[in-house]
Amino acid sequence: DAGVTQSPTHLIKTRGQQVTLRCSPKSGHDTVSWYQQALGQGPQFIFQYYEEEERQRGNFPDRFSGHQFPNYSSELNVNALLLGDSALYLCASSINPQTRQYFGPGTRLTVT
Amino acid sequence: DAKTTQPNSMESNEEEPVHLPCNHSTISGTDYIHWYRQLPSQGPEYVIHGLTSNVNNRMASLAIAEDRKSSTLILHRATLRDAAVYYCILRVVEETSGSRLTFGEGTQLTVNP
Numbered sequence: 001d002a003g004v005t006q007s008p009t010h011l012i013k014t015r016g017q018q019v020t021l022r023c024s025p026k027s028g029h030d031t032v033s034w035y036q037q038a039l040g041q042g043p044q045f046i047f048q049y050y051e052e053e054e055r056q057r058g059n060f061p062d063r064f065s066g067h068q069f070p071n072y073s074s075e076l077n078v079n080a081l082l083l084g085d086s087a088l089y090l091c092a093s094s095i096n097p098q099t100r101q102y103f104g105p106g107t108r109l110t111v112t
Numbered sequence: 113d114a115k116t117t118q119p120n121s122m123e124s125n126e127e128e129p130v131h132l133p134c135n136h137s138t139i140s141g142t143d144y145i146h147w148y149r150q151l152p153s154q155g156p157e158y159v160i161h162g163l164t165s166n167v168n169n170r171m172a173s174l175a176i177a178e179d180r181k182s183s184t185l186i187l188h189r190a191t192l193r194d195a196a197v198y199y200c201i202l203r204v205v206e207e208t209s210g211s212r213l214t215f216g217e218g219t220q221l222t223v224n225p
Binding site: 004033035041042043044045048056058090092097098100101102103104105106 | 146153154155156157158161197199211212213214215216217218
């Protein structure tokens with residue numbers, strides 16, 4: 001049984017560009033959450049998707065947007081990249097919005 | 113979101129028990145106490161969770177104070193593979209809109225051979 005998968009593993013972008021990160025949830029899971037983890041800090045909640053809708057959102061600007069597809073996979077989009085967006089982006093899935101979350105290995109984004 | 117307080121770092125010797133403390137004095141009656149750990153270069157991994165009673169699973173035990181203002185994660189016999197950052201999290205569940213995990217800084221556990 002494959003766990004949560006994320007692509008790409010690593011990504012380098014230039015300030016001002018846009019980026020899309022992808023996540024496939026664990027089999028049987030319909031809820032996807034996204035987190036940003038800066039170096040040396042704990043993950044920070046960005047948003048959670050369930051039934052193709054954003055259900056909860058953390059304290060992140062509108063430059064951060066997402067989407068969930070009918071097969072429950074999800075994308076995280078970040079527009080107008082800033083140097084401070086450099087971080088590990090983690091995707092987590094769960095059976096439903098209230099249950100424990102399973103994390104993927106993350107996508108390391110570097111903005112230069 | 114209610115906050116948790118953990119020591120920045122702890123050390124243990126291999127095969128000895130480890131007690132990782134967490135203070136959460138502002139916990140509300142419906143907040144679940146969750147523990148996750150993050151090994152180097154990996155995403156966080158669920159360890160255990162509880163509401164009021166002590167809990168045991170194959171990975172660890174969770175001891176919750178009677179007033180729920182503190183808890184302790186217990187690793188019964190630490191191994192080198194247990195070296196990780198351990199996060200104590202209060203999970204707020206909202207029936208209509210899901211839940212979020214609010215991570216703090218965590219405790220860096222070092223296990224000495």
